Amino acid sequence: RLPYDGPTPAQTDDHPPIRGYFMLILQAILSVAALVQLYRTRMFPLYYLVILGVLLVLVWVLFYQCRQYKVRGMLARLASLLLSAAMAVGCVFAEHGLSALDNVTSGEITGPEANAIVSEPFVLYLSGVDTRGELTENARSDVNILAVVNPVTKRVALISTPRDYYVDLAGTGSKDKLTHAGLYGVESSMATLGGLYGISVDSYIRINFAGFMGIVDAMDGIDVYSDYTFTSVGSPGYYDPTDFVEGWNHMDGAAALAFARERHAFATGDIQRGINQMKVIQAMLDKLRSPALLTSYTRLMAAVSDCFVTSLSEDQISALVRMQLGDFASWTIESLTVTGSNGSSTQCYSAQGQKLYVMKPDEESVAQAQSLIQSVLSGEPAPGEEAASGDASSEALPQVAA
Incomplete structure (x- = not known):
C-alpha cells in the first residue's frame, strides 16, 4: 500500500492556508492581466486566447487541489510561481507591441x-x-x-x-x-x-x-x-x-x-x-x-x-x-x-x-x-x-x- 502523503497537523501549521490563497490570487490577477493585454494587441486569433485561458484555469485548479500536500503542494507552488512570472512577462510583451505599433502607425482605418x-x-x-x-x-x-x-x-x-x-x-x-x-x-x-x-x-x-x-x-x-x-x-x-x-x-x-x-x-x-x-x-x-x-x-x-x-x-x-x-x-x-x-x-x-x-x-x-x-x-x-x-x-x- 502506498504511504500516506496527506497533511499532518505539523505540516498544516508550517504552511498556513493564507500563503496558498495569496499565490492563487496573484496567479489569477496576473493571468487575467496578461490575457487582457494579449487581447488588446488584436494580433492573436481568439481561439489562441481561449486555449490559453483554459490551460491557466486547469493549472489554477491543480494548485488549489494540491496546496495541502507537502511534496505536491511545493511543486504546485513552484509551478504557480513560474506561471505568474510568465504572465508578468506576457504583460510586458504585449505592452511593448502596443507601444511600438502606436509609434510607427499613422493610418486611421479601423x-x-x-x-x-x-x-x-x-x-x-x-x-x-x-x-x-x-x-x-x-x-x-x-x-x-x-x-x-x-x-x-x-x-x-x-x-x-x-x-x-x-x-x-x-x-x-x-x-x-x-x-x-x-x-x-x-x-x-x-x-x-x-x-x-x-x-x-x-x-x-x-x-x-x-x-x-x-x-x-x-x-x-x-x-x-x-x-x-x-x-x-x-x-x-x-x-x-x-x-x-x-x-x-x-x-x-x-x-x-x-x-x-x-x-x-x-x-x-x-x-x-x-x-x-x-x-x-x-x-x-x-x-x-x-x-x-x-x-x-x-x-x-x-x-x-x-x-x-x-x-x-x-x-x-x-x-x-x-x-x-x-x-x-x-x-x-x-x-x-x-x-x-x-x-x-x-x-x-x-x-x-x-x-x-x-x-x-x-x-x-x-x-x-x-x-x-x-x-x-x-x-x-x-x-x-x-x-x-x-x-x-x-x-x-x-x-x-x-
Missing part, C-alpha cells in the same frame, strides 16, 4: 474596414530612405519597391523600380528621377509609381537605413543568396567594405545593408542592386513568418520604433498578423526588377537648368511588370500552380524583366 486587408488585394509601397535618426517628411527614396499582395491567393509580387528611372512626376506635368519624387513627400512617390504602372497604391512603409540594420540585427541576422562574389564599397557611419561569396551568406544588419546598397560592383549597376534588395526582403519575410521570431519580439519592436513609419493602421497590421497566426499558410513570392537604358543625361524637374544622369524606362519591362501586377490583383494563380486555396506554395526566385 473595425470591419480594417479587416478587409485580409480579404482583398492591396498594393504597398516600400521606401528605403538614406537618412539617420528619425524619418523626415520629405526625403529622397533610394529603395522603391511595390509589394502587390493578394491575401486570398497567398501571392505577393515585389516590383523594384530603379531610383534613377526617368518618370512622369505626379502633379507636375514634368519628368524627373524617381528618387526625387520623395522630395515632395511619400504621397508623391506613391502617385508617381501608380502612374507608371497604371494602378492605385494603397499604403506605404518607410524605413531609414539605420532602422533597417536594427531590424535585421533584432532578427539575429538573415540568410541571403548572392548571385556573385564581390566586395561592397564601404559607407562611413554605416558599414565597412564587406565581402560576399556566390551562394548563401549569413548577414547581420550592416552586411545586409551593404549587400542591398551595392551597385558599383555589377555591370548592370542599379538593376542588380534592385534584385539584391528584393532578395533581402524575401529573407526578412522568411524570418517574419518563423515562430522563432517570438523570442526576438521585444528587440524587434524597439528597432522599428524610431526609424520606421507606415500608413497602415494598428487594426490593419493586427489583422494581417492574426491571419498568419491563424493558418501559418505559405506564400508565393515573385520578384521582378524593371530595366532601362543607362548613361543618359537630361533635364529634371527638381534641378532646373541642370542635366542629371537618368535611366530611360524600357517599355517592354514596364509592360511585363504591369502584367504581373494585374495577375496578382485579379486572383490568378502563380505560373505552374493550381488556383490558390491558401495551401502550400513555393517561392519564386527573383527575376529581371527582359
Whole structure:
C-alpha cells in the first residue's frame, strides 16, 4: 500500500492556508492581466486566447487541489510561481507591441474596414530612405519597391523600380528621377509609381537605413543568396567594405545593408542592386513568418520604433498578423526588377537648368511588370500552380524583366 502523503497537523501549521490563497490570487490577477493585454494587441486569433485561458484555469485548479500536500503542494507552488512570472512577462510583451505599433502607425482605418486587408488585394509601397535618426517628411527614396499582395491567393509580387528611372512626376506635368519624387513627400512617390504602372497604391512603409540594420540585427541576422562574389564599397557611419561569396551568406544588419546598397560592383549597376534588395526582403519575410521570431519580439519592436513609419493602421497590421497566426499558410513570392537604358543625361524637374544622369524606362519591362501586377490583383494563380486555396506554395526566385 502506498504511504500516506496527506497533511499532518505539523505540516498544516508550517504552511498556513493564507500563503496558498495569496499565490492563487496573484496567479489569477496576473493571468487575467496578461490575457487582457494579449487581447488588446488584436494580433492573436481568439481561439489562441481561449486555449490559453483554459490551460491557466486547469493549472489554477491543480494548485488549489494540491496546496495541502507537502511534496505536491511545493511543486504546485513552484509551478504557480513560474506561471505568474510568465504572465508578468506576457504583460510586458504585449505592452511593448502596443507601444511600438502606436509609434510607427499613422493610418486611421479601423473595425470591419480594417479587416478587409485580409480579404482583398492591396498594393504597398516600400521606401528605403538614406537618412539617420528619425524619418523626415520629405526625403529622397533610394529603395522603391511595390509589394502587390493578394491575401486570398497567398501571392505577393515585389516590383523594384530603379531610383534613377526617368518618370512622369505626379502633379507636375514634368519628368524627373524617381528618387526625387520623395522630395515632395511619400504621397508623391506613391502617385508617381501608380502612374507608371497604371494602378492605385494603397499604403506605404518607410524605413531609414539605420532602422533597417536594427531590424535585421533584432532578427539575429538573415540568410541571403548572392548571385556573385564581390566586395561592397564601404559607407562611413554605416558599414565597412564587406565581402560576399556566390551562394548563401549569413548577414547581420550592416552586411545586409551593404549587400542591398551595392551597385558599383555589377555591370548592370542599379538593376542588380534592385534584385539584391528584393532578395533581402524575401529573407526578412522568411524570418517574419518563423515562430522563432517570438523570442526576438521585444528587440524587434524597439528597432522599428524610431526609424520606421507606415500608413497602415494598428487594426490593419493586427489583422494581417492574426491571419498568419491563424493558418501559418505559405506564400508565393515573385520578384521582378524593371530595366532601362543607362548613361543618359537630361533635364529634371527638381534641378532646373541642370542635366542629371537618368535611366530611360524600357517599355517592354514596364509592360511585363504591369502584367504581373494585374495577375496578382485579379486572383490568378502563380505560373505552374493550381488556383490558390491558401495551401502550400513555393517561392519564386527573383527575376529581371527582359
